[in-house]
Amino acid sequence: YIMSTNFFTQTGSSMESCAPYQGIDGILCNSTCEITKNVNGWKLIANDVDTIKTALYNNGPIATAMYASDPAFSAYTGGIYEYSGSSVPNHAVLIVGWDDALGSSGAWIVKNSWGADWGIDGYCYIAYGNASMGEISNYISSYKTYNPNELLMYYDEGGLWSAAGYNSNSCYAAVLFSPSVTGTLVAVDFWTTDDNVSYNIEIYDEMINGEMVNLLTSQSGSCDEFGYYSIVLDNPISVTNGDNFVVSIEFTTNGYGYPVPIDTNYPIEWGKCYLSSDGISWEPIGGGTPYNWDVALRARVVSNVGPITTSTTMPGQTTTTTASETTTTIPGDYWIKIYGAGDWGDTTHFIQKTEDHGCIVLGETWASSAGVNDIWILKLDNDGLIEWQKMYGGGNGDRGNAIRQTSDGGYIVAGETTSFSASGMDAWIFKLDTNGSIL
Numbered sequence: 305y306i307m308s309t310n311f312f313t314q315t316g317s318s319m320e321s322c323a324p325y326q327g328i329d330g331i332l333c334n335s336t337c338e339i340t341k342n343v344n345g346w347k348l349i350a351n352d353v354d355t356i357k358t359a360l361y362n363n364g365p366i367a368t369a370m371y372a373s374d375p376a377f378s379a380y381t382g383g384i385y386e387y388s389g390s391s392v393p394n395h396a397v398l399i400v401g402w403d404d405a406l407g408s409s410g411a412w413i414v415k416n417s418w419g420a421d422w423g424i425d426g427y428c429y430i431a432y433g434n435a436s437m438g439e440i441s442n443y444i445s446s447y448k449t450y451n452p453n454e455l456l457m458y459y460d461e462g463g464l465w466s467a468a469g470y471n472s473n474s475c476y477a478a479v480l481f482s483p484s485v486t487g488t489l490v491a492v493d494f495w496t497t498d499d500n501v502s503y504n505i506e507i508y509d510e511m512i513n514g515e516m517v518n519l520l521t522s523q524s525g526s527c528d529e530f531g532y533y534s535i536v537l538d539n540p541i542s543v544t545n546g547d548n549f550v551v552s553i554e555f556t557t558n559g560y561g562y563p564v565p566i567d568t569n570y571p572i573e574w575g576k577c578y579l580s581s582d583g584i585s586w587e588p589i590g591g592g593t594p595y596n597w598d599v600a601l602r603a604r605v606v607s608n609v610g611p612i613t614t615s616t617t618m619p620g621q622t623t624t625t626t627a628s629e630t631t632t633t634i635p636g637d638y639w640i641k642i643y644g645a646g647d648w649g650d651t652t653h654f655i656q657k658t659e660d661h662g663c664i665v666l667g668e669t670w671a672s673s674a675g676v677n678d679i680w681i682l683k684l685d686n687d688g689l690i691e692w693q694k695m696y697g698g699g700n701g702d703r704g705n706a707i708r709q710t711s712d713g714g715y716i717v718a719g720e721t722t723s724f725s726a727s728g729m730d731a732w733i734f735k736l737d738t739n740g741s742i743l
Contacts, residue, residue: 305348305367305396305442309532310463312343313493316450327419342456344493344534345446351438353410357402359443365400365415368441369393370430377435380423384411387435399441400427407431445531453607456493457481459576459590460600462569464495464532467562468579468589468597476580477564477599478552480511484655485607489541489549493534493602495565498557502526507541508550511578514586516550534604543605546656551601554583565600571651571670571677573598574703574720574729591701592720592729641688650680658709661686666707666717669695679704679719681740694740698723702732713738 318337349359349366360366372378372395374387384407401413411429414437420426430437459479469475492505503525509518521539543549555563564579566589574591577599589595643665644650652667662685669680678697681704685691696702696717704719714737721732735743 305440306464307462309343309346309442309444312341312444312447313346313463313532314456314458314461315339316342317447325417327417339450341447342450343444343447343532344491345444345532346442347445347529347531348440348442349529351441353432353438356399356438356441359441360399360401363443363445365398366441366443368397368399368437369439370395370397370414371436372397374435380428382424384429384431385435386431389436391436393436393439403429409433412437442531446534451606453487454490455483455485455487455605455607456602457483457605458493458600458602459573459598460495460565460567460602461571461598462567464497464565464600465568466566466597467497467560468564468566468595468599469562470579470581471561472581473559473561473563474554474556474581475563476552476554476583476586477601478511478516478550478578478580478586479599479601479603480548480550480576480578481603482548482654483543483545483603483605484652485605486545487543487605487607489537489543489603489605491534491536491604492551492553493532493604494553495532495600496527496530496555497563497565498560499529500526500558501563502556503535504554505535505537506552507537508552510548511550511586516552520549546654549603551603552583553601566597567600568597571668572596574701575705591703592722643682643690643693653704654706656707656709658683659713662691664707664709664715666704668703671695676701678702679717681707681715681717681736683740692740696734696742697721710735714743715740 316339318339322337323334349355356366370393371387371391377385398415399412400415402410403413404410406429409432411431414428414430416423416426416428506522507520508516509520520541521537523538525535527533557563572591577590578586578588580586589597650667650669652665654666655663657663665682665684667680668677670677678695679702680695682693683691700722702721702723704717706718708716710716714735717734717736719732720729722729737743
């Protein structure tokens with residue numbers, strides 16, 4: 305459930321009519337479907353009949369788990385299904401209603417995923433308290449219309465995978481963001497690691513030598529359930545392409561000692577995420593530290609780009625694909641492209657306009673031809689076409705943090721290296737000519 309929620313927050317959802325559910329394995333996603341909604345709220349609730357009823361009444365269908373390996377369930381054609389065993393849940397279903405008059409004490413109305421030929425046109429009745437029904441019950445608590453002008457910034461590509469802290473009910477987390485657009489920071493998103501978590505958000509202009517600089521705004525509140533939350537800022541903050549800002553949150557639980565949500569999956573960022581027990585002394589986590597995690601905090605920035613406001617599919621749009629990029633051409637002054645350096649993971653950290661009206665892009669790649677991770681730099685023309693792209697690094701981990709065009713038309717790159725360091729991680733600065741060759 306966390307994985308699917310994470311997908312809906314990062315990518316979004318489309319109409320089912322574009323990619324109908326077929327109830328069989330091996331069906332590929334339809335990548336041409338228009339994204340229409342993004343999830344910005346999700347909650348995990350207690351396995352309690354009244355709690356589930358209330359959530360269902362107020363929010364709609366509840367996703368849950370049950371034990372489904374009983375042969376009688378596979379053969380179900382009608383009536384009230386009962387299984388009183390204590391077997392561990394192994395199947396996901398959707399609670400869409402209830403009827404207290406059914407059976408001895410009432411039953412859930414459940415939608416299964418085995419197609420309309422199973423059960424009662426794909427549905428069934430399951431008695432309360434049976435088949436381990438109700439464990440891991442959760443629901444989408446809020447969603448919003450997809451906005452192509454909105455940038456969701458995050459380093460927790462995998463979403464919530466674990467929790468961190470100092471074995472105390474309070475812990476601070478901070479994430480350094482460098483927006484690729486100029487616009488407005490409108491909301492802060494995060495996962496919670498427990499029920500009844502309070503938060504205090506602080507937005508700073510920068511972090512320098514481990515110290516927060518220039519508090520821009522602060523905001524406090526609480527979250528009633530374990531879940532995913534998007535907190536709209538009472539005082540939105542203007543941000544500029546390439547200029548850092550820092551989101552800091554103090555999480556406080558009712559006793560759970562690991563309040564900070566983290567993602568332990570790769571790719572892991574370098575120099576972006578921090579923890580603190582007091583909000584003053586900050587400990588770096590992520591690449592190059594003993595703590596191989598990213599903090600699962602996010603920032604929503606609405607860019608100042610103008611006319612693209614309602615859809616990712618527009619009249620006259622055409623799409624072409626090459627080995628390293630996918631291009632969507634839109635009539636007018638806009639284009640959308642997807643770039644990849646290889647067969648694994650790729651990400652970008654920084655983009656800057658160049659004197660020829662193109663741009664230089666600094667990223668990172670986990671392509672099989674790279675080391676653990678390498679610096680990846682692309683030079684694009686005004687239409688987003690690749691003029692050149694190159695990888696820089698050795699057999700260990702290397703990462704670029706910033707790139708600038710120099711007066712001679714070349715570029716200066718600042719980053720970090722473990723491939724060429726004497727021990728551990730060292731700063732790495734190198735100069736490129738106009739074609740990306742190291743001088």
